[in-house]
Amino acid sequence: MTTFLKGHGTENDFVIIPDPENAIALSPATVAVLCDRRAGIGADGVLHVVRTAAHPEVRHLAAEAEWFMDYRNGDGSIAEMCGNGVRVFARYLQHAGHVTEGDLAVATRGGVKTVHIDKEGLITVGMGKAVLPAGPEADVTVTVDDRTWPATNVNMGNPHAVAFVDDLAHAGRLLDPPPFAPANAYPQGVNVEFVVDRGPQHVAMRVHERGSGETRSCGTGACAVAVATARRDGLDPAATGVPATYEIDLPGGRLTITERPDGEIEMTGPAVIVAEGELDADWFAALETVNP
Secondary structure (H helix, E strand, O other): OEEEEEEEEOOEEEEEEEOOOOOOOOOHHHHHHHHOOOOOOOOOEEEEEEEHHHOOOOHHHOOOOOEEEEEEEOOOOEOOOOHHHHHHHHHHHHHOOOOOOEEEEEEEOOEEEEEEEOOOOOEEEEEEEOEOOOHHHHOEEEEEOOEEEEEEEEEOOOEEEEEEOOOHHHHOOOOOOOOEEOOOOOOOOOEEEEEEEEEOOEEEEEEEEOOOEEEOOOHHHHHHHHHHHHHHOOOOHHHHOOOEEEEEEEOOEEEEEEEOOOOEEEEEEOOEEEEEEEEOHHHHHHHHHHOO
């Protein structure tokens, strides 16, 4: 029988598949069925938990991190990083007894991420540095219906377009990817964030995650929003030597994002394991047969 767990970070939810020796071949179609909220368990994505040394993509990182977050979007596609996913991944490792409170490292396709589990249950993830492309790549727009906004191009290991709007309802349903321009700005697709102000260094956002549609929360998206908002507000920790911290309200809860003077970004928020069980052997075997 294949064990699974279900968890969420600010309601960005995941099916967790423990597979230390990388023995389970998860095809894109199988992942999509697992994430289907009617035909499967239901989630925004899958956290495939593998020992770094057992996965050929990241075996070279085994000396830096014991565990690899092999993350898949809800449609089965592979993503470089998922900020909420890293927190839930760390909570699973704690739940399973692999780690305790304190610091750990997690390998991802976006590099090795540093994680801290505090005594109050919050988890802080070192998300790396944001890249804000210069030149023509910096000038992008996003469109919903008959409205078009300029957007800030931010890369957090995965691509983001951050648009400031007057009302979050202007983002529409966000089931389909909002069109962007120029067409070559994001050749692999993009996560699009719509942002409104709530107070000093406090904003709210909605997000379309490529491969998943609108989600209740997006960790890398919240980081991209914090950086884009800081620059809009004239704050650049690298220039001032003063960290910039923003509270980011998402439909699923609140994240705290801090950009340090060295450019490193830290994200703090909750992560919860809500269920554990076993996939029906015949059902899962049929999935693997139909979707090799």
